[in-house]
Amino acid sequence: QGLRRAAKVQAGQKVLVIGAGGGVGTFAVQLAKAFGADVTGVCSTKKTDLVRSIGADDVIDYTREDFADRPRRYDLILDIAGGRSLSHLRRALDPRGTLVIVGSERGGRWAQGVDRALRAAMLSPFVSQKLRMLVSTENEEDLQLLGKLIEGGKITPVVDRTFSLSEVPEAIEYLRGGHACGKVVITE
Structure with missing residues (x-):
């Protein structure tokens, strides 16, 4: 946006x-x-x-x-x-x-x-x-465009680290440090 x-x-x-x-x-x-x-x-x-x-x-x-x-x-x-x-x-x-x-x-x-x-x-x-x-707002048009760009290989999500659900406090602390390279992902 x-x-x-x-x-x-x-x-x-x-x-x-x-x-x-x-x-x-x-x-x-x-x-x-x-x-x-x-x-x-x-x-x-x-x-x-x-x-x-x-x-x-x-x-x-x-x-x-x-x-x-x-x-x-x-x-x-x-x-x-x-x-x-x-x-x-x-x-x-x-x-x-x-x-x-x-x-x-x-x-x-x-x-x-x-x-x-x-x-x-x-x-x-x-x-x-x-x-x-x-001031971002969620909307279907933007999400569809992102989906097409990902499917077309134009953009690729960058994942720095993955944390389990039980490690959410550590994930938040890691994010607060400001040094994540890309996204931090929480898994079950």
């Missing part, structure tokens, strides 16, 4: 996915590629090979390089990882580009984790860039 609905991604666009090695990011990279975009993934050193393997055209290891310091500007930035200021994100965004903030962050002075996304939505009418926050 962040790529198709909020940003209306087009073939040939330059897309930056921040958090490209996580559970949502691994899907975002593959979806952007399936839509014909030129995709750059931002992730940690541990995840760079994974992000390349799922189709990213370029990978930036955020522990070694700041994507905003590169001369390249992106048509679309999908920020899944959070934590970077709007001004920092906008530096890497084309003057007419679109920023989509996905999810919430921990804490937040006023809005418990959606402060930055709300600031983006309030600033957007006053700048040339489109600054959006994603």
